[in-house]
Amino acid sequence: MAFDLSRRLVIGLASSALFDLSESDAVFRAEGEKIYRGHQRDNQDDPLARGVAFPFIRRLLSLNQLNPDDPPVEVILLSRNDPDTGLRVMNSIQHYGLPITRAVFMQGKSPHSYIPAFDIELFLSANAEDVKSAVAAGYPAGQILKGEVEDDSDDLQLRIAFDFDGVLVDDEAEAVYKEHNLAGFHQHETLRQDIPHTPGPLTPFLRRISEIQKMEQDKREKEPLYQPILRVFIVTARNAPAHKRVINTMRHWDITVNEAFFMGGVEKSKVLDIMQPHIFFDDQKLHLEPASAYLPSVHIPFGIANIEHTALEQNSADSE
Secondary structure, three states: OOOOOOOOEEEEEOHHHHEEOHHHHHHHHHHHHHHHHHHHHHOOOOOOEEOOOHHHHHHHHHHHHHOOOOOOEEEEEEEOOOHHHHHHHHHHHHHOOOOOOEEEEOOOOOOHHHOHHHOOOEEEEOOHHHHHHHHHOOOOEEEEOOOOOOOOOOOOOEEEEEOOEOOOEOOHHHHHHHHHHHHHHHHHHHHOOOOOOOEOOOHHHHHHHHHHHHHHHHHHHHOOOOOOOEEEEEEEOOOOOOHHHHHHHHHHHOOOOOEEEEOOOOOOHHHHHHHOOOEEEEOOHHHHHHHHOOOOEEEOOOOHHHHHHHHHHHHHHHHO
16 A cells, blocks of 8 residues: 655755765765765764754654654655765664655756655755756755754754745735835735735645644643644735735635744844744845854745846856
């Protein structure tokens, strides 16, 4: 009987997101594949250091305690390694006690084409090209940005923060802002305040997170001493009156957000510094860079903001 993953929140995770691969990558780039393969074999029992997404993944998997017989979360390794060199990654997963048992090894190829085969609702990788290819194919994916992220083992919460436009919803409003500036954007959103937004790339992921939050609420009703782990935040550059459509969209989707910050152009890192999310998703690197050095940050290369950015990069390269 085939195993059905469609009822779970499934995360596809590259080893570059879960672990710090800077040492082994340096060997590959400097000395080539043959030496790299030997290096990975020689060190296969030497655990890799924790990477940027490790604190997020560890806490996410801890939510399986809500239903051990039918866990709500599944994490699948999607690796560019082949099975031989990837053994070190799997040994590292075992070393840290992470319940990750399913893996795909692609021997240098991008694994993104296998996202639908596993019902994956979020693919995380540090490889920008793999993420761009996944998003271009219509799959939900984000690039983990490099940083020095610490994992406080005494902090039992899991705080997930999202930008709104181009992440949780499509880039319709962002396109209006680009064309008509702030006044036109506010007028557009006011006229449509009761019309839910079209879902964005991370909407399926948010829906699954919301389902797990409801599981936590049910558990707390039965066990009053239980402390929920999940907290969900929206941190958006929007402000009033454009906040109404955000709230009405969440109501329409039957999704409860714990906290929302309508920043109105104030630097997002100011609240992220206090919030200390275990992961923050935004479609614009401009908003991620101030905090990515020390907070786990994920770039979602979706929508008009990224199309324009890519065009500017190409024009700059062509002029050199």
